[in-house]
Amino acid sequence: MALEQDxxxxxxxxxxxxxxxxxxxxxxxxxxxxxxxxxQLSTADTTGVEPMAHPLDAxxxxxADAVTESNQRExxxxxxxxxxxxxxxxxxxxE
Amino acid sequence: MHNKTIAQIARDLAAGEYSSVEITQSLLxxxxxxxxxxxxxxxxxxxxxxxxxxxxxxxxxxxxxxxWTGVPMxxxxxxxxxxxLTSCASKMLSNFxxxxxxxxxxxxxxxxxxxxxxxxxxxxxxGSSNESSYYGGVKNPWDIERVPGGSSGGSAAxxxxxxxxxxxxxxxxxxxxxxxxxxxxxxLKPTYGRVSRWGMIAFxxxxxxxxxxxxxxxxxxxxxxxxASFDPKDSTCVDQDIPDYTATLNNSIEGLxxxxxxxxxxxxxxxxxxxxxxxxxxEFEKMGAKVKEISLPNTHLAIPAYYVVAPAECSANxxxxxxxxxxxxxxxxxxxxxxxxxxRGEGFGEEVKRRIMVGAYALSAGFYDAYYKQAxxxxxxxxxxxxxxxxxxxxxxxxTTPSPAFKAGEKTSDPVAMYLEDIFTIALNLAGLPGMxxxxxxxxxxxxxxxxVGLQLIGNYFDEARLLNLGHQFQQATDWHQQAPADLA
Numbered sequence: 001m002a003l004e005q006d007x008x009x010x011x012x013x014x015x016x017x018x019x020x021x022x023x024x025x026x027x028x029x030x031x032x033x034x035x036x037x038x039x040q041l042s043t044a045d046t047t048g049v050e051p052m053a054h055p056l057d058a059x060x061x062x063x064a065d066a067v068t069e070s071n072q073r074e075x076x077x078x079x080x081x082x083x084x085x086x087x088x089x090x091x092x093x094x095e
Numbered sequence: 096m097h098n099k100t101i102a103q104i105a106r107d108l109a110a111g112e113y114s115s116v117e118i119t120q121s122l123l124x125x126x127x128x129x130x131x132x133x134x135x136x137x138x139x140x141x142x143x144x145x146x147x148x149x150x151x152x153x154x155x156x157x158x159x160x161x162x163w164t165g166v167p168m169x170x171x172x173x174x175x176x177x178x179x180l181t182s183c184a185s186k187m188l189s190n191f192x193x194x195x196x197x198x199x200x201x202x203x204x205x206x207x208x209x210x211x212x213x214x215x216x217x218x219x220x221x222g223s224s225n226e227s228s229y230y231g232g233v234k235n236p237w238d239i240e241r242v243p244g245g246s247s248g249g250s251a252a253x254x255x256x257x258x259x260x261x262x263x264x265x266x267x268x269x270x271x272x273x274x275x276x277x278x279x280x281x282x283l284k285p286t287y288g289r290v291s292r293w294g295m296i297a298f299x300x301x302x303x304x305x306x307x308x309x310x311x312x313x314x315x316x317x318x319x320x321x322x323a324s325f326d327p328k329d330s331t332c333v334d335q336d337i338p339d340y341t342a343t344l345n346n347s348i349e350g351l352x353x354x355x356x357x358x359x360x361x362x363x364x365x366x367x368x369x370x371x372x373x374x375x376x377x378e379f380e381k382m383g384a385k386v387k388e389i390s391l392p393n394t395h396l397a398i399p400a401y402y403v404v405a406p407a408e409c410s411a412n413x414x415x416x417x418x419x420x421x422x423x424x425x426x427x428x429x430x431x432x433x434x435x436x437x438x439r440g441e442g443f444g445e446e447v448k449r450r451i452m453v454g455a456y457a458l459s460a461g462f463y464d465a466y467y468k469q470a471x472x473x474x475x476x477x478x479x480x481x482x483x484x485x486x487x488x489x490x491x492x493x494x495t496t497p498s499p500a501f502k503a504g505e506k507t508s509d510p511v512a513m514y515l516e517d518i519f520t521i522a523l524n525l526a527g528l529p530g531m532x533x534x535x536x537x538x539x540x541x542x543x544x545x546x547x548v549g550l551q552l553i554g555n556y557f558d559e560a561r562l563l564n565l566g567h568q569f570q571q572a573t574d575w576h577q578q579a580p581a582d583l584a
Binding site: 007008011012014015016017018019027030031033034035037038039040041042043044046049050051052053054055056058060061063072075076078079080081082088090091092093 | 190191192194287288301327330331333393395396398399400402403410414417418419420421422424428429430431432433434435436437439440441443448449451452453454455456457459465466468469470471472473474475476478509510511514525526527528556
C-alpha cells in the first residue's frame with residue numbers, strides 16, 4: 001500500500017523524529033516499498049494460531065520483593081546532557 | 096603469532112611459550128598497522144588491554160590460571176563496557192561512556208580474558224553490510240571493495256584479518272552468520288535465551304541474541320563456555336544446564352540425519368555456490384551422516400514477518416534515546432518536543448529512522464492486528480515448520496547467504512534489496528533456534544579475488560553442542576577455515 005506524504009509526516013511526529021521536508025519523498029518511497037514487502041503477511045491463514053511473543057513461550061519470572069540495587073545517581077548522571085542538584089534538566093514543560 | 100587460534104593461544108600461554116603481555120602487544124601493533132584499511136575497530140583500548148594482560152600473567156605466575164587467562168579478544172560495540180565508549184555505531188551514543196559492564200563482558204573479564212577494544216557494526220545492529228555505521232563502513236579483508244556483511248561486520252573482519260582470534264557479536268536476523276559467511280570465518284548464534292542480553296543494547300528484544308565470531312568451531316565452543324550463563328537480570332534468559340561445549344567436539348557424527356530444506360536450495364542461487372554447499376554436505380555423508388530432503392513451507396513469510404516484529408520492537412526500544420538522560424542532545428531546544436525530535440532526528444541515521452517509522456506505523460491504532468498480531472501468528476507457523484522438521488532430522492543445513500560478499504554501495508539505495516540478503520538466516524531468529532555458519536568453499540569474484548562461501552547449520556533448541564561438534568568434525572576433515580585472505584597469509 002502506498003503511503004501519502006502526510007502520513008509520513010504523521011508517523012515521524014508519532015516517533016518524535018525531525019525529518020527534513022525535502023526528505024519526505026524519499027521516506028515515502030522507501031517506507032511504501034517496505035510495507036509492500038510486509039503485506040505478503042496477509043496471504044497467510046492464521047485462523048486460530050496463537051501469537052508468539054517469546055520463542056520458548058517462557059513466562060515472566062518472579063523474584064523476591066527485596067532491594068538488590070544500590071543508588072548510583074551521581075555515577076549515572078555523569079553522562080547526562082544537563083543536570084542540576086541530582087535532577088535531569090529539560091526545557092520548561094509547565095508554564 | 097596472529098595466526099594462532101584461541102585454543103592454541105591458551106595452550107601456548109599455559110606452556111609458557113610467550114606471555115599474555117607479549118601476544119596482546121603483538122596484536123595491538125597489528126591493529127595499529129592494518130586497521131586503518133579495514134576500520135573494524137571503533138575504539139582500541141590499548142592501555143586497559145595491557146593492564147589486563149599484565150594482571151593475567153601475574154595470576155598465572157601465582158598458579159591461578161584457567162583456560163581463558165590472558166587470552167585476547169574484542170567486543171562488538173553493542174555490549175556495554177564500564178568506562179569505555181559504547182556507541183552502537185550511532186551518533187546518538189557517540190558520547191555514551193557506559194556506566195556498567197554487560198553480563199557477557201563481565202563473564203569474559205572474570206574468566207581472565209583481555210579485551211582489545213570495541214568493534215564496528217551497523218548502527219544499532221540494523222543492516223547487512225556494515226555501511227550504516229556512524230564511524231564509516233568496514234572493508235572485507237578478502238576484497239576491500241566489498242562489504243564484510245552486517246551487522247557484526249567489524250567482528251567478522253577483525254577475526255578474518257587476524258587482528259583478534261575471537262570476538263563477541265549479536266544476531267537479530269543473521270547479523271552473526273551472514274558476516275561470518277562473507278568473511279570466511281565461524282559464527283555461532285545460540286538459542287534465544289542462552290546468552291544474557293543484559294547490557295547488550297536492545298534492537299528487537301524477542302530476536303536479539305549474543306554469540307561468537309572465531310576462526311574455528313573449537314574456539315567458538317571455548318567462547319560459548321564463557322558467554323552462556325543464567326542471568327537473573329535478563330528476564331528472557333533461560334535457566335537450563337550449560338554443558339562444557341568443548342567436551343563433545345570429537346563425538347562421532349555417524350548415523351545423524353541432516354535435513355535439506357528444499358526452499359533453501361532455490362534455482363536462483365548461484366550454481367557455483369550451490370555446488371560448494373552440496374560438496375560440504377557430501378563431506379558429512381562421508382563421515383557417516385545421512386541426508387534427507389525436508390520442507391519448511393512458510394519460509395517465504397519469514398522476511399515479511401521479521402520486518403514487522405523487528406521494527407515494532409526497535410521503535411519501542413529506541414524510544415529511550417530521547418536526549419534527556421544520556422546520548423546526543425540537540426543545541427538550544429525550544430521546548431520538550433523540539434528537544435526529542437531534533438535530538439533523535441540528528442542522532443539517528445537513515446536506516447534506523449526508517450525502521451523506527453515502520454515500527455511506529457505497524458503499532459499505531461487501527462493497524463496493530465493487521466501487522467504486529469498477524470506477524471506474531473506467522474512467527475508461530477514458522478516455528479512449527481521447524482518443530483515438525485526436527486521430528487525427522489537431527490540438524491538442518493543450507494547455504495548461509497544467497498550470494499557471496501557484494502560490493503560497497505551496491506545495495507545502499509534500496510533497503511528492500513538489502514533486507515533480502517538475510518533470506519536464509521532470518522527464520523531461525525523468529526523461531527529462536529541456534530544456527531552457525533562455517534566456511535565451506537570459495538567462489539571467484541570478477542576481478543579475481545576468491546570469496547568465501549558459508550554453510551549454515553541449524554540446530555534444535557539448546558543443541559549448540561551438536562552444531563559445534565559437526566563444525567569441528569568438518570574442520571578436522573577440510574581446511575576451508577584455515578584459508579586466509581591473500582594479503583594476510
